[in-house]
Structure formats: C-alpha cells, structure tokens
Amino acid sequence: MPARVSPTEAVRAEVDGLFGSGRDVGEILEEVVRLSARLVLQQVLEEEVASWLGRDWNCRTAGERAGQRNGFSDLAVKSTAGPISLKRPELRNTAEAFASQLLGKGVVRSEPLEALVISGWVRGLSDRGIEALLTEALGPEAALSRSTASRICARLRDDFEAFRSRDLSDVELDYLFLDGSHLRMHDGSRAEPVLVAYGVTTVGQPVLLAVEPGGRESHDAWAGFLDDLTARGLRPPLSVISDGAAGLIGAVETHMASALRQRCLIHRCRNILAKVPAERSDELKEAFWAIFALPEDIEAGTQAVAAAQANIDAFARRHEREFPAAVKCLLADRRALTAYLRFPVEHWRRIRHTNLIERTFGETRRRVKTIGRLPGEASCLTLVWAVLDRASQRWRGLTYTPAIARHLAELRHRLHQPTHTDHEPLAAVTQAAQHHHPNLRPTPPLHQT
Incomplete structure (x- = not known):
C-alpha cells in the first residue's frame, strides 16, 4: 500500500477500478457488494479510532487522548457475499486501552452484509443511521458510538452542501x-x-x-x-x-x-x-x-x-x-x-x-x-x-x-x-419541442458555423 494512504482510500481505489473496468453492472454486482461492504466497515473502523484519539488520519496535532496510530493488522469478516478483508487500526503509547465497538467482545457472528451496504447509502445519512445499521447487521454488541456515526453523517452532508454552493x-x-x-x-x-x-x-x-x-x-x-x-x-x-x-x-x-x-x-x-x-x-x-x-x-x-x-x-x-x-x-x-x-x-x-x-x-x-x-x-x-x-x-x-x-x-x-x-x-x-410538423418539407438553409 502506498505511504500515507489510508485503507479506506485504498478500498475506494479498488471500487473505482471495478467500475472503470468496462464490465456490465450485473456481472460485477457480487464484487460491488463485497467491496462496498468492505468500504463501509473500513471507514467505520478508522472513524472509531479518529473519534477516540480526537484527531483524523495523518493529523499531527495533539488530540483528546495520548497515543499514536501503529499501523494495521489484518482482519477477515465472514458474510454471505464471501469473506471481507479489513485492516484493523492498531495504537501505541496510549494511557488506556482502546476497544472497538464494532469488533468488540461478544461479536461472534456476522449477519448478511448486503443489507448493510445497500441501506447504508441512505440510512447512514442520518445521525443515528450508522449506529442502527450496524446493530441490525451485527447484533446489539456491535453498537457504534453516536459521535462516530455523527462524524460520518456530518461529513457526507457537509460535502454535499459545499458541492451545491x-x-x-x-x-x-x-x-x-x-x-x-x-x-x-x-x-x-x-x-x-x-x-x-x-x-x-x-x-x-x-x-x-x-x-x-x-x-x-x-x-x-x-x-x-x-x-x-x-x-x-x-x-x-x-x-x-x-x-x-x-x-x-x-x-x-x-x-x-x-x-x-x-x-x-x-x-x-x-x-x-x-x-x-x-x-x-x-x-x-x-x-x-x-x-x-x-x-x-x-x-x-x-x-x-x-x-x-x-x-x-x-x-x-x-x-x-x-x-x-x-x-x-x-x-x-x-x-x-x-x-x-x-x-x-x-x-x-x-x-x-x-x-x-x-x-x-x-x-x-x-x-x-x-x-x-x-x-x-x-x-x-x-x-x-x-x-x-x-x-x-x-x-x-x-x-x-x-x-x-x-x-x-x-x-x-x-x-x-x-x-x-x-x-x-x-x-x-431549433423548432420548439412541443411543435410537431405533420408534413414533409425541404430542409431549410443551414448557416455556416
């Protein structure tokens, strides 16, 4: 993975490459589902750490807690779309242990993640959407913090409002x-x-x-x-x-x-x-x-x-x-x-x-x-x-x-x-679109461009 590129950005690049492959959407649907699930979950994992530390990826300023990011460890989650490979963020020099609410103790099963991905496009746009979504898909033990859900939703809304203005x-x-x-x-x-x-x-x-x-x-x-x-x-x-x-x-x-x-x-x-x-x-x-x-x-x-x-x-x-x-x-x-x-x-x-x-x-x-x-x-x-x-x-x-x-x-x-x-x-x-001429007529003179 290139230096200073987060796993989330790497997955986004894979999604872009898949859509840019020229293959029919129906043909790549299963891959789209798996990659989209991977993208959603990877973003949640990274947002959890950012929220806990109080600073974003590659941010050098002091955060709310002591500690630094220390790379990632490999993680595989089972789903009906096949195994989903994730990168779990690791931390060092922390005064207290960090525990992921998404992958915390007690999460021993995985529901189908297709519903997570598809409904995530929309239900994840509300402040409570991501929290409810992950609870629904992975069980109540996997509840996501309200602050992390709000950060993701606010970023989407802010990006769109900046775009439209x-x-x-x-x-x-x-x-x-x-x-x-x-x-x-x-x-x-x-x-x-x-x-x-x-x-x-x-x-x-x-x-x-x-x-x-x-x-x-x-x-x-x-x-x-x-x-x-x-x-x-x-x-x-x-x-x-x-x-x-x-x-x-x-x-x-x-x-x-x-x-x-x-x-x-x-x-x-x-x-x-x-x-x-x-x-x-x-x-x-x-x-x-x-x-x-x-x-x-x-x-x-x-x-x-x-x-x-x-x-x-x-x-x-x-x-x-x-x-x-x-x-x-x-x-x-x-x-x-x-x-x-x-x-x-x-x-x-x-x-x-x-x-x-x-x-x-x-x-x-x-x-x-x-x-x-x-x-x-x-x-x-x-x-x-x-x-x-x-x-x-x-x-x-x-x-x-x-x-x-x-x-x-x-x-x-x-x-x-x-x-x-x-x-x-x-x-x-041009003739008005709502006007329909019922009869043939010679092609009118065409002006030089």
Missing part, C-alpha cells in the same frame, strides 16, 4: 449536459424529479455541476435550476445536450440562447420506436442510426449537417406512408438532432446523447429499489450526489488537439460574440 466562475464549458430522473422520496408519494447538470470543460475534462430537486420537470423548475448555475458564475457553453422535455427546452432557450441545443439521439430513437410495431422496431432503429452514419471524410460543420438533414428527409420519404407517427416524431425539432455535427468529429459520439447521466441514474434507482424508498429529500439528493460524484471521477474526458481547440474557439466567437447577421439564436436554430 461552490463557485463556478472559473469553470468554462464547451458542452453542458442536462437530465432529470424521477425518484420516490417520501412514503406513499409520487416519484419526484432530481435535476442534474454536468459538463465538459474547454480542456476536455468532465465536471459534475449540480444536483437539485425539481418538484416537477417544468419550465419553472429548469429555469430555477439554470438560474442557480448562472448565479454561481457559470457562463454559457457552446452546446447544451438534453432530452426533449418541453419545459427543459424552453428554459434552455431562454437562459442559454447563445448556445446550440442538441437533442439526445438515444431519447429521440426511443420516441420513434414507441410509435412502430414491436416486430419492426429493429428495422426502424437501424434506419434511424443510419441517418447519422456519415462518410469518414466529411467535414464538421455545414457539410455534415446538410448530409444528415438530407438523410432525415430520405428516412421520412421511405417511411411516411407506413409509419406517419414515427416520421412526424423525427421531423419535430429536427435541427436539434444535428447540432452536434458542427463540432469536432472526434467529439461527435460523446456529445449527441445524455446517456452518461442516465446510466448512473439507473444505478441510483437500483439501489433505491433495493432499499424500498428514500427517507426524504435531503437523503435522496445526497444519495444521488454521492453516486454521481463517485461516477464522475471515472468519466472519460474528450480529446483536445490544437486543431480541435481552434475549431471550438472559432465557434465560441461566432456564437457568443457574433459580429455578423447570419448567426441564428438558439430558439431559431
């Missing part, structure tokens, strides 16, 4: 991704939206920006969400990528009118397939994605946009008679389907959908389903933030070469500092 004036984005997911926060109530924003900076680095409740995925909810980002100093990006919710589109067109809006192609494909018979869905799905399969030598910008728009017309002509509803869906907001083609070719596949957030929301929903429900808005938001924050550390950035940087700089100048009259504002570049 931090200054964004030094964050300059090329791409902003917006999405929402409905989670059941209260017993007996309907699912409520959680709104999320993340972006890619001008040096290609992904960054999680905001996690907030939505009340409803309405124009007002999204407008308030974007107002908060702006108030914290976030400047307009070059492109905003989102699904087709009317309230979201309206808020983006109002608050970030200088940006180009890209409709999530994965969402749009699902919308179209919902309007065709199941036995024909594979055929229409292939035809939809063929629209955007452009020649390798095509140039980003007007040429690429025109080619894709021509493919949209060809799709419509081919399927209008048999699947008019699907064609109508495709033609609505058609310009927003091809905005990504104005950007560097190397970025195309990553900036035409919001699937990164959606996949992470899927993991959150799986955990919530296992738990049953979320005990309130604060716990829900902290859970979503914790999952997204951990996931964001594994998100891959985008490639930025000098040529790509020049391309984006020129586009930024045209969008945000236009000196000519051929730049269409966002509301004109």
Whole structure:
C-alpha cells in the first residue's frame, strides 16, 4: 500500500477500478457488494479510532487522548457475499486501552452484509443511521458510538452542501449536459424529479455541476435550476445536450440562447420506436442510426449537417406512408438532432446523447429499489450526489488537439460574440419541442458555423 494512504482510500481505489473496468453492472454486482461492504466497515473502523484519539488520519496535532496510530493488522469478516478483508487500526503509547465497538467482545457472528451496504447509502445519512445499521447487521454488541456515526453523517452532508454552493466562475464549458430522473422520496408519494447538470470543460475534462430537486420537470423548475448555475458564475457553453422535455427546452432557450441545443439521439430513437410495431422496431432503429452514419471524410460543420438533414428527409420519404407517427416524431425539432455535427468529429459520439447521466441514474434507482424508498429529500439528493460524484471521477474526458481547440474557439466567437447577421439564436436554430410538423418539407438553409 502506498505511504500515507489510508485503507479506506485504498478500498475506494479498488471500487473505482471495478467500475472503470468496462464490465456490465450485473456481472460485477457480487464484487460491488463485497467491496462496498468492505468500504463501509473500513471507514467505520478508522472513524472509531479518529473519534477516540480526537484527531483524523495523518493529523499531527495533539488530540483528546495520548497515543499514536501503529499501523494495521489484518482482519477477515465472514458474510454471505464471501469473506471481507479489513485492516484493523492498531495504537501505541496510549494511557488506556482502546476497544472497538464494532469488533468488540461478544461479536461472534456476522449477519448478511448486503443489507448493510445497500441501506447504508441512505440510512447512514442520518445521525443515528450508522449506529442502527450496524446493530441490525451485527447484533446489539456491535453498537457504534453516536459521535462516530455523527462524524460520518456530518461529513457526507457537509460535502454535499459545499458541492451545491461552490463557485463556478472559473469553470468554462464547451458542452453542458442536462437530465432529470424521477425518484420516490417520501412514503406513499409520487416519484419526484432530481435535476442534474454536468459538463465538459474547454480542456476536455468532465465536471459534475449540480444536483437539485425539481418538484416537477417544468419550465419553472429548469429555469430555477439554470438560474442557480448562472448565479454561481457559470457562463454559457457552446452546446447544451438534453432530452426533449418541453419545459427543459424552453428554459434552455431562454437562459442559454447563445448556445446550440442538441437533442439526445438515444431519447429521440426511443420516441420513434414507441410509435412502430414491436416486430419492426429493429428495422426502424437501424434506419434511424443510419441517418447519422456519415462518410469518414466529411467535414464538421455545414457539410455534415446538410448530409444528415438530407438523410432525415430520405428516412421520412421511405417511411411516411407506413409509419406517419414515427416520421412526424423525427421531423419535430429536427435541427436539434444535428447540432452536434458542427463540432469536432472526434467529439461527435460523446456529445449527441445524455446517456452518461442516465446510466448512473439507473444505478441510483437500483439501489433505491433495493432499499424500498428514500427517507426524504435531503437523503435522496445526497444519495444521488454521492453516486454521481463517485461516477464522475471515472468519466472519460474528450480529446483536445490544437486543431480541435481552434475549431471550438472559432465557434465560441461566432456564437457568443457574433459580429455578423447570419448567426441564428438558439430558439431559431431549433423548432420548439412541443411543435410537431405533420408534413414533409425541404430542409431549410443551414448557416455556416
């Protein structure tokens, strides 16, 4: 283990490596459970010692008690997920003996730790949650001190509050991704939206920006969400990528009118397939994605946009008679389907959908389903933030070469500092999401980027 790295941080690195392996979540679920249990218990062991000494890991100041940390001894805990390896903290030069309440005398059995891990995401967010959780899982002899539980919970809450109020004036984005997911926060109530924003900076680095409740995925909810980002100093990006919710589109067109809006192609494909018979869905799905399969030598910008728009017309002509509803869906907001083609070719596949957030929301929903429900808005938001924050550390950035940087700089100048009259504002570049044109029409003129 590298010097000055706590066992908790080492386990976190293992968790990150597992999620970054590219394997399917279902395939690694058992390993996720075991590593997550190990992470929770290891953190508790280290928090116990920190609370008892009155100082954190690597802190050199005097604490409440005399004594120093003296490395770790190996410990194995049995569970239905398999043996869990832990590092028990050792102490020296203490005036009194330290006894772990988690691993104290009388703890001679181990209940299944899966429940500990999964419910720990949420129940551990309350001051009493960790104490009750370990008592439930390991028996009353393993009760955790209230102060240790409070330290862990307070740290989670403080980290989230710092995240949601931090200054964004030094964050300059090329791409902003917006999405929402409905989670059941209260017993007996309907699912409520959680709104999320993340972006890619001008040096290609992904960054999680905001996690907030939505009340409803309405124009007002999204407008308030974007107002908060702006108030914290976030400047307009070059492109905003989102699904087709009317309230979201309206808020983006109002608050970030200088940006180009890209409709999530994965969402749009699902919308179209919902309007065709199941036995024909594979055929229409292939035809939809063929629209955007452009020649390798095509140039980003007007040429690429025109080619894709021509493919949209060809799709419509081919399927209008048999699947008019699907064609109508495709033609609505058609310009927003091809905005990504104005950007560097190397970025195309990553900036035409919001699937990164959606996949992470899927993991959150799986955990919530296992738990049953979320005990309130604060716990829900902290859970979503914790999952997204951990996931964001594994998100891959985008490639930025000098040529790509020049391309984006020129586009930024045209969008945000236009000196000519051929730049269409966002509301004109895209048709309103709620407007559905029932008939075919020629592809409108496309402006140079």
